[in-house]
Amino acid sequence: MQKLLLTLAVLASLPFATGCVPLAAVGAGTAAVMADDRRTAGVYIEDENIEWKAVGKLNAYKEAHVNATSYNRKVLLTGEAADEATKTKIGEDVRKIEQVLDVANELKIGYTSSLTSRGGDAVTTTNVKARMLNNGKFSTNHIKVVTEAGTVYLMGLVTQAEGDAAAEVARTTSGVKGVVKVFEYIK
Template identity: 45%
Template sequence: MNHGVMKRLACSVGAAVLLTGALSACVGPLIVGGAMVGGSMVATDRRTSGAQLDDEAIELRAASQIRSNLGTRVRVSVTSYNRQVLLTGEVPNLQDKQRVEQVVKAVDSVASVVNELAVLNSPSLMDRSSDALLTGRIKAMLLDTSDLQSNAFKVVTERNTTYLMGRVTQREADRATEVVRATPGVQKVVRIFEIISEQELKNMDTVPSGMQPAAPKPAGV
């Protein structure tokens, strides 16, 4: 692995363990019961500026509501992309899994929720560190893939399962999935994409970042 990739990997892993605002180059997530929440806005983001702000607010509000309603007995990671929310982590029972989803659906601006919470004991710190390292490795792989825009993808890893989110074309979705599946350590890939056409992508490239027209509600793929 060359020096550039190692540097990008270190940045990605740092973002997985540091609180929001701790770094300017790789903004870290918020923690809810030991889980990761959130991601940074980037210059080439395909979301509108309003959607980016909504996603940041959704993650913060959802984290607060989960903490208020369920305390620390759950470990929930909240990831919002274009107002679609992915829930990952662990809860002690099915009732808590459903309760977390209800709480998040009630948060302002949430369009839909993909509930991937597992009913089991929380993983060890070593397991969580392994997931963070794997996420960093995947981001580095996407960054070094010449036919993909790595910033178009949001990557979340839980228990060696990698979740991919973003507004991408079918070609990009398939290519990214191929790259991630080939990454050592990945056991499963779950795609939660909003598929756009090649023409839509071309149109995005002609307008400033964050100024894209509002998109319809995301749909999982």
């Protein structure tokens, strides 16, 4: 009920938003995704806030390349850190962000990845998401896909069967070197 009310409120406010058609289209799309999300509207918004706060903290680490992805207040850190001490410090800093419940620190130790490598990861993410569409075993709105150095990380609130099906789709996608499940399982 809460999701429905939020969706209706967002849709009702769109005609009053400045920015015309692009904002209205994005707003309606976000409302539609939120309506099918297993997170509450408040947690969905908090995840966005956590990611913005993480970006602010991560700007201090010029020698590292770090992505922070939040789902249900669990933060996945991917990318590269120069050494183990930096990796640990980044994880500790992100864990201190208000509302963060857990941190999955998947940072690799090494040199920062190239733009070419990151572009390839973006293509892999797109390919995995495309293969997940209309699969009949889970909703793509329940799965967040992140790719780093060819490894696909899967986040979401899913059943065991949904998580296994999503991992199988990712695992069998061209260009994927590995799959890491960072799911929260529901009954």
